[in-house]
Every structure is written in C-alpha cells, then in structure tokens.
Amino acid sequence: MSDKVIRVGMMGLGTVGRGVYRILKENGAGIEQKVGARIEIKKILVRDLEKNRGIDPGEGILTTNISDLIENLGIDLVVEVMGGVEPAFEYSLRALNQGKSLVTANKDMIALHGKELFEAAEANGSDVLFEASVAGGIPIIRPLKECLAANRIQQVIGIINGTTNYMLTRMHEESLDFDQVLKEAQSLGYAEADPAADVEGYDAARKLAILSSIAFNTRVALNQVYVEGITHITAEDIAYANELNYVIKLLGITKETDEGIEVRVHPALLSKKHPLASVNDVYNAIFVRGDAVGDVMFYGRGAGEMPTASAVAADVMSAARNLLRNVPGMISCTCFEVKPVKPMGSTLTNYYVRLNVADKPGVLAGIAFIFGDNEVSLASVIQRHTAGHSAEIVLVTHEVLERNFQKALEAIKELPNVYEITSVIRTEG
Amino acid sequence: MSDKVIRVGMMGLGTVGRGVYRILKENGAGIEQKVGARIEIKKILVRDLEKNRGIDPGEGILTTNISDLIENLGIDLVVEVMGGVEPAFEYSLRALNQGKSLVTANKDMIALHGKELFEAAEANGSDVLFEASVAGGIPIIRPLKECLAANRIQQVIGIINGTTNYMLTRMHEESLDFDQVLKEAQSLGYAEADPAADVEGYDAARKLAILSSIAFNTRVALNQVYVEGITHITAEDIAYANELNYVIKLLGITKETDEGIEVRVHPALLSKKHPLASVNDVYNAIFVRGDAVGDVMFYGRGAGEMPTASAVAADVMSAARNLLRNVPGMISCTCFEVKPVKPMGSTLTNYYVRLNVADKPGVLAGIAFIFGDNEVSLASVIQRHTAGHSAEIVLVTHEVLERNFQKALEAIKELPNVYEITSVIRTEG
Numbered sequence: 001m002s003d004k005v006i007r008v009g010m011m012g013l014g015t016v017g018r019g020v021y022r023i024l025k026e027n028g029a030g031i032e033q034k035v036g037a038r039i040e041i042k043k044i045l046v047r048d049l050e051k052n053r054g055i056d057p058g059e060g061i062l063t064t065n066i067s068d069l070i071e072n073l074g075i076d077l078v079v080e081v082m083g084g085v086e087p088a089f090e091y092s093l094r095a096l097n098q099g100k101s102l103v104t105a106n107k108d109m110i111a112l113h114g115k116e117l118f119e120a121a122e123a124n125g126s127d128v129l130f131e132a133s134v135a136g137g138i139p140i141i142r143p144l145k146e147c148l149a150a151n152r153i154q155q156v157i158g159i160i161n162g163t164t165n166y167m168l169t170r171m172h173e174e175s176l177d178f179d180q181v182l183k184e185a186q187s188l189g190y191a192e193a194d195p196a197a198d199v200e201g202y203d204a205a206r207k208l209a210i211l212s213s214i215a216f217n218t219r220v221a222l223n224q225v226y227v228e229g230i231t232h233i234t235a236e237d238i239a240y241a242n243e244l245n246y247v248i249k250l251l252g253i254t255k256e257t258d259e260g261i262e263v264r265v266h267p268a269l270l271s272k273k274h275p276l277a278s279v280n281d282v283y284n285a286i287f288v289r290g291d292a293v294g295d296v297m298f299y300g301r302g303a304g305e306m307p308t309a310s311a312v313a314a315d316v317m318s319a320a321r322n323l324l325r326n327v328p329g330m331i332s333c334t335c336f337e338v339k340p341v342k343p344m345g346s347t348l349t350n351y352y353v354r355l356n357v358a359d360k361p362g363v364l365a366g367i368a369f370i371f372g373d374n375e376v377s378l379a380s381v382i383q384r385h386t387a388g389h390s391a392e393i394v395l396v397t398h399e400v401l402e403r404n405f406q407k408a409l410e411a412i413k414e415l416p417n418v419y420e421i422t423s424v425i426r427t428e429g
Numbered sequence: 430m431s432d433k434v435i436r437v438g439m440m441g442l443g444t445v446g447r448g449v450y451r452i453l454k455e456n457g458a459g460i461e462q463k464v465g466a467r468i469e470i471k472k473i474l475v476r477d478l479e480k481n482r483g484i485d486p487g488e489g490i491l492t493t494n495i496s497d498l499i500e501n502l503g504i505d506l507v508v509e510v511m512g513g514v515e516p517a518f519e520y521s522l523r524a525l526n527q528g529k530s531l532v533t534a535n536k537d538m539i540a541l542h543g544k545e546l547f548e549a550a551e552a553n554g555s556d557v558l559f560e561a562s563v564a565g566g567i568p569i570i571r572p573l574k575e576c577l578a579a580n581r582i583q584q585v586i587g588i589i590n591g592t593t594n595y596m597l598t599r600m601h602e603e604s605l606d607f608d609q610v611l612k613e614a615q616s617l618g619y620a621e622a623d624p625a626a627d628v629e630g631y632d633a634a635r636k637l638a639i640l641s642s643i644a645f646n647t648r649v650a651l652n653q654v655y656v657e658g659i660t661h662i663t664a665e666d667i668a669y670a671n672e673l674n675y676v677i678k679l680l681g682i683t684k685e686t687d688e689g690i691e692v693r694v695h696p697a698l699l700s701k702k703h704p705l706a707s708v709n710d711v712y713n714a715i716f717v718r719g720d721a722v723g724d725v726m727f728y729g730r731g732a733g734e735m736p737t738a739s740a741v742a743a744d745v746m747s748a749a750r751n752l753l754r755n756v757p758g759m760i761s762c763t764c765f766e767v768k769p770v771k772p773m774g775s776t777l778t779n780y781y782v783r784l785n786v787a788d789k790p791g792v793l794a795g796i797a798f799i800f801g802d803n804e805v806s807l808a809s810v811i812q813r814h815t816a817g818h819s820a821e822i823v824l825v826t827h828e829v830l831e832r833n834f835q836k837a838l839e840a841i842k843e844l845p846n847v848y849e850i851t852s853v854i855r856t857e858g
Binding site: 030131137139142143147217278296307309316321325 | 722745747756760763
C-alpha cells in the first residue's frame with residue numbers, strides 16, 4: 001500500500017455520485033497501483049443526511065455544509081456530481097479559487113460557464129477535468145485534447161443523446177410513432193416525465209457546444225448552436241428514409257469551414273453506409289474527421305450510473321497524478337483562438353422533403369421549377385398516389401444553401417396544388 | 430511564439446517518418462499553442478543521405494550516424510519510426526539510457542522488448558509512448574491507460590489488421606476466393622509480396638500482446654498468443670456465415686477469466702449484431718468491455734502514413750509536455766501484476782464446422798453422437814445434398830471446451846461416411 005493519499009471531496013451523492021463511490025471502493029487496489037496513491041473520499045455534500053442511499057460512507061463523511069469541503073485544507077480535489085447549473089457553478093468556482101482541482105460530470109455548467117471555470121483554474125494552477133460531461137463513459141474529451149491533438153479537426157458528428165437514439169431506433173425497427181415510443185421510453189426510465197431537454201435537442205446542444213469548443217480551439221457558446229428536435233419525425237419519414245437507404249438520427253454536427261464554425265443539432269437522414277448509422281438503442285457515438293488521422297469513431301454508453309462514473313473516476317485518477325507531481329493544469333483550456341460561428345443561412349446541406357399535393361399533371365413540375373429558380377437541384381424524386389385525389393411527393397436535394405432552400409420552400413407553400421409540406425429533414429453523409 | 434523548444438531526434442524517414450515530419454511542420458502553430466513550446470526536429474537518422482524523399486529537412490538535419498541523435502545532449506526526445514526489431518531496439522534502449530524520452534510506432538519492438546524498454550525508462554525517469562504501435566491513428570493505448578483506467582477490463586476484441594479485414598470484406602461482398610482477393614490486395618498495395626505477417630495473423634498477434642498487457646496489467650508475451658490466420662477461409666464459409674447471420678472477421682481476442690488470461694488471434698464468425706461486424710475494408714476497431722463503462726468501441730484507420738503519424742505526433746506532444754514540466758514517466762508501465770495465460774485447450778468458444786459426407790441415412794446421427802459423447806452440444810444444423818452421393822453438413826455448436834471439441838473432431842474424422850472436414854472456425858459474439 002502506498003503511503004500517499006489524495007483526499008477527495010464530492011458534491012452530490014445521486015446516481016453518478018454513488019457510481020463514483022463504488023468504483024473508487026471496489027477497484028481501489030488497481031487504482032492505487034496506477035496512480036501511486038490511495039484516493040480517499042473524505043467529505044460528501046448531500047442535502048439530507050438521513051436519506052438511505054444504499055451505501056455507508058462512514059462516520060463524519062456526509063455533510064450538508066459546503067464549507068466542509070471547499071474551505072477544508074485537507075481536501076485536494078473536488079468532484080462535482082450534483083448536476084444543474086446552480087449552486088454547482090458557485091461551489092465549483094469557490095473550490096478552484098481555493099486551489100483545489102475539479103472533476104465534473106456537468107455538461108450544463110461546462111456549456112454555460114466553462115470560460116469562468118477555466119480562467120479560475122488557470123489563475124490558481126488547478127485542473128478542471130470534465131470527460132463525463134459528454135457521452136458518459138465514452139472517452140472523447142481526452143482523445144480530442146490529447147490523442148488527436150496533432151490534427152486539424154475538420155468535423156465532429158455525434159449521436160450524443162441516448163434517449164432520442166433509443167426512440168428513433170424503436171421507430172425504425174417497429175414502425176412506431178413518436179408518441180408511442182416516447183411513452184415506452186418514459187416507462188423504461190430512458191425519458192423523463194418532461195422530455196423536452198432530450199426530444200427538443202437541448203441536451204445534445206450542450207454537449208455539442210463543448211465538443212465544438214474543444215475540436216476547434218475556440219469558445220462556442222450554447223446560444224450559438226442551432227437546435228431542432230425530433231418531435232416532428234414520423235414513422236412515414238422513417239419508412240421513406242429506409243427506402244432511400246438512410247436511417248434518421250438526431251445528430252450533433254460541427255464543422256470548420258472557411259466562413260466559420262458550423263454547429264447544429266437536428267434530426268438528419270444519415271446514409272446507411274456511415275459508421276454512425278449502425279449506432280442504435282441508447283448507445284452514443286462520436287465520429288471525428290481530422291486532417292491526419294482521417295475518420296475515427298468512439299462508441300459506447302452515453303449515460304447511466306456506472307459508465308458516467310467510469311469517466312469521472314478516470315478524471316479523478318488523472319487529477320490525482322497531477323497533484324502528486326505538482327503539475328495540475330498541465331492541459332488547460334484549449335480555446336486559444338477566436339473563430340466566428342457561421343450563420344445557419346449560409347450552411348450547405350442536403351434536404352429530404354415530403355409534400356402532400358393534388359394528384360394532377362404539372363404539380364411536380366411547378367415544385368421543381370421553384371427549386372430550380374432558387375438554385376436547389378434535386379437528387380431523387382418519389383411520387384406516389386395516396387387516398388382520393390392527392391399524391392405524395394418525396395424529394396431529396398443535392399447540396400443547397402440553407403437560405404436558398406428556405407426561400408424555395410416559402411414559395412412552394414403558396415402553390416395552390418400543394419396541400420401540405422409534411423416533412424423537411426436534412427440529410428448527412 | 431513560445432521561447433521554449435523541445436528538440437526531437439527522429440530515427441527513420443520512411444512512410445511514417447515523413448508523415449510525422451509533415452504534421453509537425455504543417456500543424457506546427459496549433460501544436461505549439463497546445464504544448465507551450467515549439468517542437469523542432471533537429472536530427473533524422475537515415476541510411477542514405479542522398480535519397481530523394483520529397484521533403485527537405487534543411488542543412489545538417491539528416492545523418493547516418495546514430496550517435497548524432499543519441500549522444501547529442503541537445504536532443505530531448507527520440508522518435509523511433511524505423512521499424513523492425515533491430516537496430517531499432519538497441520538504439521531506443523541507448524536513447525532511454527541517455528535520459529531521453531522515447532516515442533515509437535514499432536509494435537514488433539514493443540511486443541518483443543517492451544519489458545526492457547519500460548525498465549530502462551523507469552530507471553532513467555523517461556517516457557516510452559507507443560500509441561501508434563496498435564491500430565495506427567485510433568486512440569487505444571491512452572484510452573486504456575487513462576480514460577478507462579478506473580475499470581477492471583473484462584475483454585478486448587479487435588479487428589487490428591487492415592489487410593485481412595479488407596480481404597474478408599471483399600470476399601463477403603463479391604463472393605471472391607482467398608487467392609483472388611489476395612492478388613487484388615497486393616496490387617492495391619494493401620498486402621505485401623510476402624503476405625504471411627498479415628494473413629497468418631502474426632501482425633495481429635503482436636498488437637494483441639500489447640493490448641492484452643495493458644488491459645490486464647500483466648505482461649503477455651508474443652509467444653503466449655494463440656495464432657491462426659485466414660488462409661483457409663473460403664467463399665463458401667462466408668456464404669454460410671451470412672446465411673446464419675454472421676460475418677467472418679480476423680479477431681484478436683483477449684479476456685480475463687478465473688483461470689487466467691485468454692489471448693488468441695483467429696478468424697471467427699461474428700454475429701452481425703456485434704458492433705465490430707460492420708467494420709469493413711481497411712478499417713480497424715477495438716471493442717473493450719469494462720466492469721463500469723460497459724461496452725465501448727474505437728474505430729478508424731489502423732495503418733497508413735498520416736493516421737499512424739497522427740498518433741506519433743500526439744505522443745510527441747505528450748512527451749514534450751512532460752519534459753517541459755519535468756515529469757516524464759508520469760504514466761509508466763502498468764504491468765504490475767503477474768497473471769497466468771490460460772492454455773488454449775481450456776478455452777470456451779463456439780464452433781462452426783462444415784463437413785463433406787456421404788448422403789446416407791444415419792451419417793448426421795453418427796456425428797451428433799460423437800459430439801454429444803464429448804460434451805459438445807449443437808446450436809444449429811444445416812444439411813444439403815451436393816453433387817453425386819455426397820452431402821454437406823454445417824453445424825454450429827453451443828459453447829464448448831476447446832479440448833473436448835478437438836477430441837470430438839479427431840473421432841469424427843475417422844468415421845467412414847465423413848469424406849472431409851472442410852472447415853472449422855470459431856464463433857464469437
């Protein structure tokens with residue numbers, strides 16, 4: 001046994017906190033060997049001392065007083081697993097300003113207040129590690145910051161929300177509708193009672209802001225991320241996508257272009273040949289393209305007690321190693337450039353459009369004319385008679401400028417024989 | 430610009446060496462920002478000073494004298510990209526003993542002489558980094574050593590040879606035979622004139638020995654790896670596999686069991702549902718199962734000038750960071766345990782067997798009896814009449830003990846109505 005000890009204070013003892021506690025306990029011997037010191041949890045901040053959490057940290061470990069951690073000279077390292085922005089941010093900042101290193105799993109806090117945290121860490125010579133904030137247990141932050149650091153990253157595309165990926169997988173496999181799979185996901189505990197953060201894409205947007213900032217060495221703020229959720233995706237769209245050799249996925253996409261950084265979360269028809277296309281159920285994956293490495297992908301569980309705790313515990317080990325050698329802050333914030341974010345209207349993408357139209361000659365011609373007039377060229381067209389006197393037209397465009405496409409769509413909406421523009425979804429890959 | 434400089438000596442200027450040179454040059458500004466120092470290649474060891482390599486490192490950089498690097502007090506860090514075991518090993522050891530850090534892409538050297546190199550590094554307080562030695566540009570060594578370090582790793586399964594994966598993909602997609610795709614792979618430069626290292630599994634075995642050692646914190650020697658190549662795989666086997674919902678892949682498999690470490694390279698029928706099943710062409714992927722993180726997978730190009738150079742350059746950046754802060758050797762060899770390797774006969778796997786038999790009643794019964802007698806139970810059976818008086822039987826077993834299975838096979842070979850045991854391939858996943 002090593003005679004060195006790294007003393008940890010943990011803020012929060014919910015799902016992830018219990019996972020971290022368990023890993024540090026159960027795998028403690030191996031962790032000690034690898035780090036060269038014992039890692040001991042000395043204080044845990046909770047709201048309720050009496051609550052039964054199924055673990056017993058021992059006498060005097062639990063506290064409801066944040067000062068017991070932050071102003072405790074005996075604590076080297078603070079682990080923030082309470083979630084939410086406040087008071088997590090206030091406490092984390094205080095801990096950094098006391099010279100402690102910080103490990104966090106909190107995507108909301110990093111996406112909103114990363115800048116302040118990194119500045120405080122730099123001023124105090126501390127570490128801020130946050131691998132668990134994106135894609136749970138999947139290594140992605142450290143690979144981007146270290147393993148792929150010699151590359152110019154060109155794009156990062158991620159399936160970074162497990163709830164929506166589960167739902168879309170079920171819709172694909174069972175031809176179910178959105179409302180049905182949402183209920184199913186809620187009953188399985190994959191979706192929350194208020195599912196907005198997941199199905200509207202906000203959760204993915206927070207993670208994408210973090211990934212984009214790291215990939216391109218520039219700070220991308222949450223409000224710069226274009227966000228569109230999956231609530232309008234139907235079983236029919238998924239069936240058409242399948243016929244056209246696509247699957248529909250909620251993607252977080254960020255690319256560096258000459259006109260700035262693209263950063264957008266939206267559902268997309270993804271070619272079945274793309275490595276992300278076979279990522280199903282609650283699994284997450286992040287696809288990275290670098291100028292030297294080419295395409296790499298990282299796959300695994302993006303949430304859950306133990307996967308998330310795996311990432312937190314690894315960061316604790318790294319921070320502990322740095323503390324032991326007096327080199328916290330070795331790899332600090334990498335946002336050393338300032339790059340503009342490209343306006344959404346300037347984005348180039350392909351589109352899938354489904355329309356309900358009058359089943360008459362010339363309708364398709366009218367639509368095609370308007371697209372052509374707006375420099376939108378078509379890659380494929382399916383037209384099918386449906387009930388009564390109406391028909392369904394499904395179009396996939398070549399690459400188009402977002403603002404041209406939207407203009408064409410406005411004009412098409414006004415055509416007397418176009419009853420409804422049923423679906424408009426981007427395609428990728 | 431930073432006033433700090435890390436001085437690099439590079440041994441070798443072949444494909445990977447040129448790639449490293451290019452990355453450090455072309456992405457030098459970003460690399461300098463991230464590291465906090467300029468990285469300058471001061472000396473490059475080559476065999477022929479006059480050869481045209483398409484790059485011009487400048488006056489006095491190229492040398493044919495190894496002492497110009499190793500005994501040069503101005504060199505902080507040696508990059509070994511010459512390949513082969515000797516003289517790479519002798520030079521690397523000398524460099525470490527001069528207190529220099531070492532970055533290498535050399536799987537042969539690490540698989541055979543890792544122990545001596547790590548001991549020398551430890552004695553001299555230096556780094557030995559070798560990310561590029563396994564799976565080219567795909568981050569896997571650092572993720573195992575750091576990102577997943579809090580886990581007990583349970584298994585690692587890899588497609589870690591691009592040549593054979595390309596060949597098997599082509600056999601699968603085009604129903605081609607081994608000899609045909611080998612010629613094709615050779616003409617494309619994916620396979621060498623003497624393809625043994627790839628198709629016999631030796632290349633994969635070296636990488637697996639390295640992965641197994643890191644995953645299980647114990648030294649696994651190359652001669653402990655069971656190796657079987659793909660030369661006996663036929664288009665017929667691939668077609669049967671497909672019918673049974675499998676693909677055939679050359680896998681490197683290592684697992685920790687109560688009786689020791691399993692470590693084996695062989696072709697296997699892999700369930701189409703396994704994340705590795707959709708890894709095609711020259712791509713590599715490594716699937717890792719940890720007790721906390723669950724299943725994660727790392728995917729990308731396992732070879733080539735720039736992907737391999739991407740990993741080397743990232744290791745150079747890490748080693749440089751450590752040198753700047755005077756902490757080389759922070760993460761040293763992790764083989765702090767001694768675990769036995771399990772004898773192959775004690776391995777539990779499933780098998781696919783194809784036999785050419787007389788088309789008579791009772792033949793299948795005779796085969797099934799022998800399997801049953803040896804505790805081999807069958808999961809599925811296909812029997813088909815072929816030409817003349819013969820039939821083909823395809824069996825898939827449940828999990829069996831290797832030695833029982835081999836015993837049964839010996840007995841079945843002796844049955845008068847069994848003309849030939851055409852194929853015997855393990856299954857996985």
